[in-house]
Amino acid sequence: MNASDSEEDCYNERTALVQAENPALPSYRPEPEQAPPTNAEPKMQGGARRGGSPVLDGGEADQEADVDDEELTLKYGAKHVIMLFVPVTLCMVVVVATIKSVSFYTEKNGQQLIYTPFTEDTASVGLRLLNSVLNTIIMISVIVVMTIFLVVLYKYRCYKFIHGWLILSSLMLLFWFSFMYLGEVFKTYNVAMDYPTVGMIIWNFGAVGMICIHWKGPLQLQQAYLIVISALMALVFIKYLPEWSAWVILGAISIYDLVAVLCPKGPLRMLVETAQERNEPIFPALIYSSAMVWTVGMANPSAHSERPAQDAAPLWEGEEAEQSSAGAEPESRPSRSYPADEDLEEDRGVKLGLGDFIFYSVLVGKAAATGEDWNTTLACFVAILIGLCLTLLLLAIFKKALPALPISITFGLVFYFSTDYLVRPFMDSLADHQFYI
Amino acid sequence: MNLERLPNEEKLSLCRKYYLGGFAFLPFLWLVNVVWFFREAFVKPAYTEQLQIKTYVKRSALGLLLWVAVLTTWITIFQHFRAEWGEVADYLSFTIPLGIP
Numbered sequence: 001m002n003a004s005d006s007e008e009d010c011y012n013e014r015t016a017l018v019q020a021e022n023p024a025l026p027s028y029r030p031e032p033e034q035a036p037p038t039n040a041e042p043k044m045q046g047g048a049r050r051g052g053s054p055v056l057d058g059g060e061a062d063q064e065a066d067v068d069d070e071e072l073t074l075k076y077g078a079k080h081v082i083m084l085f086v087p088v089t090l091c092m093v094v095v096v097a098t099i100k101s102v103s104f105y106t107e108k109n110g111q112q113l114i115y116t117p118f119t120e121d122t123a124s125v126g127l128r129l130l131n132s133v134l135n136t137i138i139m140i141s142v143i144v145v146m147t148i149f150l151v152v153l154y155k156y157r158c159y160k161f162i163h164g165w166l167i168l169s170s171l172m173l174l175f176w177f178s179f180m181y182l183g184e185v186f187k188t189y190n191v192a193m194d195y196p197t198v199g200m201i202i203w204n205f206g207a208v209g210m211i212c213i214h215w216k217g218p219l220q221l222q223q224a225y226l227i228v229i230s231a232l233m234a235l236v237f238i239k240y241l242p243e244w245s246a247w248v249i250l251g252a253i254s255i256y257d258l259v260a261v262l263c264p265k266g267p268l269r270m271l272v273e274t275a276q277e278r279n280e281p282i283f284p285a286l287i288y289s290s291a292m293v294w295t296v297g298m299a300n301p302s303a304h305s306e307r308p309a310q311d312a313a314p315l316w317e318g319e320e321a322e323q324s325s326a327g328a329e330p331e332s333r334p335s336r337s338y339p340a341d342e343d344l345e346e347d348r349g350v351k352l353g354l355g356d357f358i359f360y361s362v363l364v365g366k367a368a369a370t371g372e373d374w375n376t377t378l379a380c381f382v383a384i385l386i387g388l389c390l391t392l393l394l395l396a397i398f399k400k401a402l403p404a405l406p407i408s409i410t411f412g413l414v415f416y417f418s419t420d421y422l423v424r425p426f427m428d429s430l431a432d433h434q435f436y437i
Numbered sequence: 438m439n440l441e442r443l444p445n446e447e448k449l450s451l452c453r454k455y456y457l458g459g460f461a462f463l464p465f466l467w468l469v470n471v472v473w474f475f476r477e478a479f480v481k482p483a484y485t486e487q488l489q490i491k492t493y494v495k496r497s498a499l500g501l502l503l504w505v506a507v508l509t510t511w512i513t514i515f516q517h518f519r520a521e522w523g524e525v526a527d528y529l530s531f532t533i534p535l536g537i538p
Contacts, residue, residue, distance in 0.1 A: 196511065217469070
């Protein structure tokens with residue numbers, strides 16, 4: 001792969017976590033007294049839900065309903081947290097396992113992406129810092145441009161273009177990157193492999209992946225493929241981003257994410273809102289959803305729940321044709337279970353943008369690659385999961401699209417640097433002096 | 438995609454498309470077909486389209502077994518005779534192990 005690979009792409013991620021509203025469930029009130037037979041109380045969350053579900057015993061006091069709703073929110077919230085922990089953990093495990101075993105991804109041979117043109121091989125610390133900041137500025141601006149481009153395309157309904165772009169990106173990821181990955185794994189384990197077999201493996205992997213992600217396929221397989229492509233993308237980032245630039249880029253991307261999702265004129269937010277207005281499903285290959293919601297064409301305009309929040313710009317810029325990777329858009333939205341859809345499944349699941357997966361894995365992978373030992377890696381891993389929990393908690397409180405990167409990445413960065421530079425020498429020193437605490 | 442929510446005709450159509458797709462050198466697709474539609478075809482109580490789905494699943498399984506046999510044979514032959522074949526083997530090799538003839 002030569003240095004002009006512009007593989008990497010911009011990631012626009014919009015990691016937005018959108019709170020799923022709990023589907024309204026009829027509350028069962030055991031007390032017999034009752035209340036007016038009208039079931040009514042419009043639940044605060046949401047409106048009418050299963051419209052007809054008869055309230056079993058009388059009406060409930062609004063307060064009880066409210067309490068129930070809150071409990072339901074929390075109950076769903078906790079379940080959703082677990083539903084997201086597993087894929088995020090799997091992605092990180094794959095990345096760390098690869099980094100530790102296949103040396104290809106940690107070898108730096110001077111090749112860099114064209115998005116990070118400034119080299120870090122300089123003598124002075126100041127110059128190196130300056131170069132990494134410049135690299136970050138370039139990378140972030142590319143990402144911003146791509147995001148805005150995507151929003152514009154989406155607004156003007158150029159769906160074909162977007163679909164083509166996404167398909168090209170996923171093609172690249174599923175075929176080319178996995179081919180490289182497989183080659184490196186075989187070389188690491190010194191296994192002989194012939195072209196016909198490899199061809200069959202890659203062809204099957206890629207074709208079934210395209211079918212699952214872009215068309216219809218079993219949910220678990222689709223989730224597995226999304227995890228795998230996030231891991232591949234993260235590995236490519238880890239290989240091709242220079243050291244300091246990677247850390248600065250991680251920080252900058254979190255800030256960008258925060259701005260883009262929460263500011264009223266932020267591109268991601270506009271994208272989300274446009275998608276919501278049009279009540280459209282989000283593009284595949286950009287969002288990981290933990291459960292598929294099926295709506296039978298409910299006319300309820302508030303049923304955007306399932307729409308996965310369409311994310312913002314595909315991360316990868318497809319300019320260089322070969323390299324687009326399916327950008328994971330960080331938009332994640334737990335589907336809102338809007339009421340009034342009787343046919344909607346109860347368990348809406350949570351959606352998280354693939355960009356989030358990728359950047360979490362980049363952080364943990366870099367910690368594994370350059371941190372001194374496993375403590376650092378584990379600390380970063382825990383930090384990211386804590387960040388994810390907190391983000392989901394905020395999601396439960398605010399109930400709208402939220403960026404999933406900032407909190408986790410901040411914690412991750414803090415934990416990485418503090419563990420690597422403070423905790424580890426401290427532990428080593430204690431061990432040296434045989435002083436156990 | 439949740440099969441539960443699809444009407445039967447669509448299930449049949451999906452099964453058929455997966456079956457036909459597998460002919461493009463895609464035994465993995467057949468595997469997915471078998472695993473995914475297994476419950477639909479054999480465990481669920483009968484419905485009109487189930488018979489056809491069963492046929493597709495069975496044929497996919499058959500095709501899958503065939504491919505597995507072919508690939509296993511080829512891989513065994515290649516790994517065994519790679520050293521002896523000399524140049525041809527090198528030409529066919531994607532990775533050549535170091536230190537082993």
